[in-house]
Structures are given as C-alpha cells and as structure tokens.
Amino acid sequence: MRDTVELLEQIGRDASLRRASPEVLSSALEDANASEGLRVLVAHHDSTVLAQELGLVERFGEHMTQTGAHEDDTLLN
C-alpha cells in the first residue's frame, strides 16, 4: 500500500490531479494503490477511515483574537 502522506503531497503538486474529477482521482488512487481511507474520502467525502488509519486528532485553528475580549482591550488604546 502506498504511503498516504507521500501520495497526498504528490497529488498536491500535480496540476493534472489537483483539480481532477472524483472519477479520475479515484482511478489514480486505485493505480497508486492508495489506502482505503483515502479512497473512501474521495468517493464518499468521509474521512472517518482515513482518521483511523493515520490516528488523526482534531486540530484547533484559531491563532489570534483581535478583540481582546475579557483579557484586555488593547485595540481601544
């Protein structure tokens, strides 16, 4: 089975695959011997299997607050 992270990087920099239809992408994943999780994600937009395969944990993405909120009111100064 092809390494999932490596395959994703390859797809990410391949202009013919990055915007490919789900059918073309599914076929490419089949040819590349992609993991079941990746194939399910593309076919059904379901990341559950991929998350299990890679041990994925939800990441929090807020890296700032511009409000100060209860912390302080830096924007008012």
Next chain:
Amino acid sequence: MNLPTSASTETLSGSIACVGMGITLGSHLTPISRNCIETADIVFAALSDHVVELWLERLNPNVVSLQPYYKPGKSRMKTYREWVEVMMAEVRAGKKVCAVFYGHPGIFAWSPHKVIEVAQAEGYQAYMEPGISAEACLYADLNIDPGRVGCQSIEASQLLFFERQLDPVGYVILWQLGVVGDRSLGRFRTPDAYRELLTERLLQDYPADHEVIVYRAPTLPVEGPHIQRVALRDFPLAEYTGHETLVIPPAQALKPNVVMRARLDALDAIHGSGVEPSITA
C-alpha cells in the same frame, strides 16, 4: 575615524523564521519556507489539520506541535503567550528555529508577530516568510478581485464587541465564525445562537434575502473548496465545522462623487486631462 564596536553589530547565534505552510497539502508551501523548515534545528507547528502536521514531520523530524497548549476553558491569549515563550527559549539557547503556521503566518495570528518583535528586541535574527492564506484561496475559488470595489476583512467577533461600520459597496469577509462572540477566549466553538446574533447585526446593513457565501478552503488536495450560498437570514443554519469564513458580496452600487469629480475637472483644466488628443481628418 569612529568604527562601530563589535558588540553593537554582533548578531546572537539563535534565530527564528516564521513561515506559512499554505492551506492545501503539497500545493502551497513556497520553496523558501520549505527550505526554512528543512534546515531548522527545531520546528514549532501551529497547523489546522493533523495530516498536514504529519507531512511537516517528513520535512523535518524535529517538530514540536503547539496544539497541546490549547485547553478548554483556558484563554487563548495565555496559550499564545506561552507559544512565544517556548519558541524564544530555543532561540535564546542558540537554536535555528522555524515556526510554521497554516496559511500565511502573519494573518490572523498573534504569536508570529510577537515572537519576531521580542526576538529582534533581544538582538536575534527574526523574520517572516509569507504563505498562501485562506483569503488568497477564497479570492481564487470564488473568482473575487478584492481591488474591484474594495474588501473589508474583519474577525466576526469585532462586529459584536465593537461599533464597526461595514461598507456594503465592497466585499465584507468575516473570519473565525466558529468562536464568534466568545469573550472568554476559552471556547473552541460557540453555540448557533451566537451566529444568530451576528446575523442580527448584519441585518442592520444588508437585506435579509441578500446572498452570502460560507466558504472553507481545502486542506487536503483530494478535496475541493466548500462553498455554501445562502440568504443572509439563513446563514446560522449553514453547515459548520469551525473553519468557515463568511463572504458578503456588495449590496449597493458605487455612487459617483460629484464634488470630487468637479474638483478633478478643475485640476485637469490646469494640468491637462491625460487623454490623448483626437486626430481629425
């Protein structure tokens, strides 16, 4: 002749580069940011997708995730200050540090700006390399040129915490919808009622049936952008994962500035209009 002393020009051995990973795995990482990552002694990661973090570990095995510093109920500002301290500790230890943030490291991110400010004040080399931001993806995926009629880009909570004037002639983009209205800075999501309050605020400037766009850029290259078009009144009912952005297209046409146009006519009469003279046969 006075020469500067060696002490005044000496750069301390530690350094930090804040770089952007871009949004989509494999597609957006710039060559210079990739080089910063690959050549660093230690890499700190603040990424929005675990798969991207796994990719980062392939580029440099010495990755420290900043995610564990987040805690439910803990102010995010405390977390961000801790990030600065943990990164500076490595810089002060003489390490070549790379801090990696998703998207652009300088957009909607407090700690990269702060750590550069602190490091430079202490005499260390510190700089930022730009990355492809969620906003850059949005312009491409929605075919929007922010220069056409202008674009306001604001954290959604600012509309609830402060008196802000929106410009319905241009685009308005509201960020961090998942935690809109959270004054504790300790919640990872706020209930739908907070987005309903935001809608109430927006209805002061826009009609209820004005079409708005809920947008999410893809982090994995096998996915496309997530685009939901809904009437403003239905915006709280859209599907949310916590990573969405609200795009409000213009609701009003540009209105000519009659006074300034007359002033321009007067200036053109003195300086010429710049129009090529027409040639008559």
